[in-house]
Amino acid sequence: MTASAPSPAPDRATLRVEQALQLLAQSGHPPLPGAPGSVAWLQGLIDALCDLSSRDALTGLANRRSFEAALGREIDRVARSGEPALLLLLDIDHFKRVNDSHGHPVGDLVIQAVAEVLRDTVRPMDLPARIGGEEFAIILPNCAPAFGETVAERVRLKVESQIVKIGPAQTLGVTVSVGGAYAPQWVRSTAGLWKERADLQLYRAKAEGRNRTCLEPTPVSLVSPEEKGLLFGTSNFGEFE
Known part of the structure; x- marks a missing residue:
């Protein structure tokens, strides 16, 4: 039986890529490699669109979708390897006041500065990410507990030292509150539970006056009932009790 010839590659009109090219141009993406319609060009287009879909449009950081996928991968890695990993959640202090007093364009400048x-x-x-309006997160793999507070404080102090220029002769200071938690080592957990722990510390930083860092007091938290269920719920350990 004679093998049929491969189908010719579709042209740009068939693929309707003009809208995708417009999106890349608006994002400032450099020209794609290869001749238009070539394999290298099409692969470059796919890679560029994947990257664009994972980035926050205002800041260029990872967006929430990309962050949540990375968070899930990291907590699984920590459960298998036992290596420490720190999650920091950051929130710009009094951000509503910035928008109300100076307008949303100035709010955007503050977000970009952070x-x-x-x-x-x-x-x-x-992996730094913007996960909400004025909310950010950083996933820090292989971050030893001895350095967690130092790392978080370095970020906070660096933000505090920033002066955002909002007009010809007008500047604005900005601070953030930071909460952090370590992924439980050697424990099967979920990204949601890890984020909840960091969120509790962020809430504590806000409640204690803002512009401060609060991390869980121990790198390995007490195993929660949810995590116990994940660990033992599908095992046969109960048969030996």
Whole structure:
């Protein structure tokens, strides 16, 4: 039986890629590699769109979707390897006051300034993300408990030192509150439970006066009832009690 010839590659009109190219142009993406319609060009288009869909449009940081996927991967890795991992949640202090007093364009400048600090302060392996209006997060793999407080404070102090220019002769200071928690080592948990623990510490930082860092007092938290259920719910350990 004679093999049929491969179908010709569809052209740009068939694929309707013009809208995708417009999105990339608006985002400032550099030209795609290869000749238009070539395999290298199409692969570059796919890669660029994947990257664009994982980025926050205002700051260029990872967006919430990308953050949640990375958080799930990291807590699974910690459960298998036992290596420490720290999650920091950050919230811009009195952000509503900024928008109410100066308008949303100035609020955007403040958000971008904080994002720039996060991008410049973390390691290449870390993942800073914007997960809400004025909410940010950083996933720090292989961050030893001895350094957690130092890392969180370095980020907070760097933000505090920023002066945001909002007009020809007007500037604005900005601070953040930071909450952090370590993923439980060697324990099967969930990204949601990890985030809840960090969120509790962020709430504590806000309640204690803002512009401060609060981390869980111990790197390995007490195992919650939910985590016990995850660990033992599908096992046969109960047969030996």
